[in-house]
Amino acid sequence: MDIVEESSYLLFFLLFPLILSFKPKISYLIQALISFLFLILSLLLINQNFYGIFEFKTGIDFLTFSFKIDKLSLFFIGLIFLLSIATSIFSITYTDEFKNRKILTAIYNVFIISMVFVVISNNVLTFLTFWELMSVLSFFLVIFDYKKEENLKAGIIYLFMTHLGTGFILLSFILLYLYTGSLNFNDFHKVFLPENIKFLVFIFSLIGFGAKAGLFPLHFWLPKAHPVAPSNVSALMSGVMIKTAVYMLIRFYFDFLDSFPVNYGYIVLFIGSLTAIYGILYAYVQIDIKKLLAYSSMENIGIIFIAMGLSLIFKSNNISLLLGISFIAMLFHTLNHTVFKGLLFLGAGSILYKTHTKNMEELGGLIKVMPKTGLLFLIGILGITALPPFNGFVSEWLIYQSLLFGSKLNYEFISFTIPIFASILALTGAFALGAFTKLFGVSFLGIGRTDKVSHASEVDKFMLLGKSILAVLVVILGLFPFIPIYYLDYVLQNICGISIYNNIFYSSGLLLVAGDYDFGRIAPFGLAIAGILVFLVIYFFTRVYNAKIREYETWACGLDDTNLTNKAQYSATGFSQPIRRILGFLYKTKEELNFDGKKYFLPKKVYKINIEDIIEYFVSKLVWVVIEMFLKIRYYIQPGIIHVYIAYIIITLIAFILFIVGK
C-alpha cells in the first residue's frame, strides 16, 4: 500500500498548472505536458493490473477523502487527459482574446482536476464534493462571457438541472447507505437489495446521472450550456464531462448492483435510442455550429446508452461473450466520441476565433481561407458520421453486431423489438450524415456569405497542433481498432471478470466477431489500403490519360458573374427545410417574414426562424403552470382586500381565546 500511497502524490503535479495560472500560456503548456505524462502513466498502469486505494483523513470524523484507482477509473482518467492535451495546446493561443484570461485559466485547470477526482472518488462524500466542484466550475465556465444575457440564461438552466440531477444521485446514495450502513463505495460492491429498492436505486441513478449526461428528456440544458462556454471548455464539457456520468453509471450497474432483471437493460436501451434519434433530429435543423455539435453530443450519448442497455441485457442473461462485446462497444464509442467531438469543438473554436461568429448563415467558403482547419474538420466529420474506415464506424459496427445478437435472445418481446433499435441507429447515422454534410457544406464550402469570412485567415500552429492530435487519433483508432480494444479488454476484465480480446480478433489483428455467435467481420485497415490503392490507380490513370482542367465561373442559368451573388447558394436553413417540413410535428418552429418598408416594389425582406426544443417548451409550460397554481393559492390567501385581513385577525383572536379557554 505504501507504493500506492506515495504514487498518489503524483496527483499533486496537477496543481502546477493551477499555480501558474497567472501566466496563462505557460500554464496551458504545462497542463498539456502533465496531461501527456498522466495519459502515458494511466495506459501503463492499465497494463500492469494496477489497483490502489488511498485515503486522506481530515479533522472531521466522518469526512475521509477516499480514492480508488482501478482500471475503469484509469480508462476515464486517460480519456480526460487525452482530451486535455489537445485542448490545452489549443488554448495557448485560443484564449488570447478573452478578457479575464487568468481567471479562465485557473477555472479551466481546476475543472480538469475536479473531473479527475470525480473519477477516482471512492466514497460518497468525496464523490459529491468533487461532483459539485465540477458542476459549479462548469457553471462558471458556461457564464464566462457573462455580459450576454443568453449565456446567463443557459447557465442558470444548467445549474438548476445539474442540481436536480445531484438530488436524485443523493437519493440513490441514501438508499444504498440505508442497506449497507456505509458510505464507502467498496461496501456497495454487489450489495444485496430488495427488488423494489434495487429498482429505485436504478431509476434514481439513471435520472441523476442522465441529467448530467443529457439523456432524453433531461437534455435541454445541454444544447444551451455547451455552446456558450469558451470553445476549449465546450470540447472538455462535451468530450469528457458528460462521460463522468457514464462512468458513474457503469459503477452503479456493473459494480454496485449485483443482478437485476432484463428489463433494466431494456429501459436503458429504450431511453438511449430515444436520446440518439431526438438529438440528431434537432442537430439537423440547427444553424449555430456549436449548438449542432452539442445536439450531436446528445446523439452520441444516446448511442453509448444503447450499448450500455445491451450490455445490461446480456449481463442479466449471463452471456459473457456478448456482454464483453457490447461493453467494449460502449467504452469504444465513449473514447471515439471524446476524440471526434473534441476535434469538432476545437474546429468550431477556430472558426469562432477567426470570424467571431458561429452562425453558419454568415460563413461559407472557409476552406479557401482556412484549408488546414477545413481538412481537420472534415476528418472529424468522417469520424462522427461513422463512415468507414474511421473510428466512429468501428464502434457503431460493434453496436450493430451486439444488436443482432440481442435479437437472438430467448425473450420474445426483446428479440422482437431489438431490430427496431437497430433501424433507429441506422436512422440516427443517416441523419448524422445529413447534419454534418450541412455543417461542412454550408460553413466551409461555396462562397463566403459575409465579410467575416474574407477577413479570416488560417489559425496559428498551436491551434492546429491541438486539432491535429485528435485528427490523427480519429484515423488511428479507426484503422487499428485492436489498440484501444486491447486496453478496453483490461477494463472489461476488471469490471466483468471476462476477457474477449481473443474472441474478437484474427491472429492477423483484424476485427471480427466469432465463437458461437459468428456474424460478420470487418478489417478497416485492409479496407483503407484497398481504398487508397483504388483511388491512386483511378486518379493516375485518368490524370495520365487526360489531365486537362479549366477554371470557369459557376453555371447559374446564364446569369454572369456580376448577377450571381452569394445569396444564390443554399443556406443552412434551406438545407434542413425538407426534414423540418416532413417531421414538422417534432419541432416547435416559429417563422416570421417581415417586409421592411415597401411591400411591393423591391421590398427588403427579413426572414426569421426560431426552432425551440419541444421538450424545453413543454417543461417551461409545465413550470409556468405550477408557478401559476402557487400564485393563485397565494392570491386567495392574500387578496389585498382589507376585510379579509381583518377577518384573519379576528379568526386568530378567536382561535387563541378558544385555545386558552380549552386549556
Add this chain to the structure above:
Amino acid sequence: MKEVLIGFLQLFILLAIAPFIKTFIHKLKCLMRGQKGPPLTQAYKDLYRLFNKEVVLSKDASFISRIAPYMVFVSTVWAATFLPIINKHTLLGFTGDIIAMVYILALGVFFIALYGMDSGSAFGGLGSSREVTIAALTEASFMLVIFTFALQTNSTNIGEIFEKVHEFGLTAVPVSAAFALIALLIVSLAENARIPFDNPETHLELTMVHEAMILEASGRHLALFEYSSYLKLTIFITLASNLFFPIGFYKDTSILFFIIGILVYLLKLILFSIPVAIIEMSMAKFRFFRVPEILTLGFILSLISLIIYHV
C-alpha cells in the same frame, strides 16, 4: 490464389456489366414508349466520350471538387469488391460485411453531397439537401431488410448470406421474403435516384435531385459520377437478385459452374431490371414532399417482414 482470381473476376464482371444494365433499362423504356432507343452500347460510348473531354471546374470550387468524384467512385468500387455475384470468394470479403457496405455507400453520398455544395450554385445545394433527406429516410428500412436476412442466416457477411439463402431457398419464410422484396425495391429506387423519387433522364428541372448535385461536373469527373451511379444500380440489382432469386450461386469453383453461374447471373440482372423499367414507364415522379410517404411504406413493409420472420 484461385480465390483471388475469382474475386477479380467477379469485380470485373460487375464493372463491365454496369453501363450495360443502365442502357438496357433505358432502351426498354424507349421501346415501351414506342421509341427506337439508344444502342445497347450507348453508356460505354458516353463514358469514353466523357473521359476524353476536359474538366471545367468552377472558380469557387475547392479541393473537395477535385477529390469528390474519385471518392464517390472509390466508395462504389469498394462496395463492389465485397459483393459476391456468383461465388462467395470476393476480393475483399474479409474486410467488410453488409453493414460496412451500407456505410461505404453512405461515404459516396457524403462526398457527392459535398460536391454539390462546393461550387456555391443554388442547384447543387438543392440537390444535396434533397439527396441527404432521401438517404436519411431510406437508411432505416434498408437496415431492417438487411437485418431480416442477417438474422435468417446468422451472418452479416454477404457471401454467407447469399450462400445460405441459396441453400435453404425462400420456402422457409416466403411471406417475409415477399415483404422484404418490396421494401428493398423501394429502397433501391430511392437510393439510385430513379422514378418515383427522382428522374434520371432530366436536367434543369427544379425537381431533380441526383442530377442537380453533379450539374457542375464535366469531363472525367462527370464520367466517374455517371459510372458510379451505374455501378450502384447494378450493386442493388445484384443484391436483390441474389437474395430473392436463389439460383446460380455455387460453392463449386470449377469452370463449368462458373460459366453457368455467369449466364444465370446475367439472366437474373435482366429479369430484375425489367420491373425498374416498367415502374419508370408507368409512373410519374412524385412530388418531393410525397416521397416520405412511400419511404414510410417501405419502412413498414420491412418491419413487417422482420416480424413475420420472427413469428
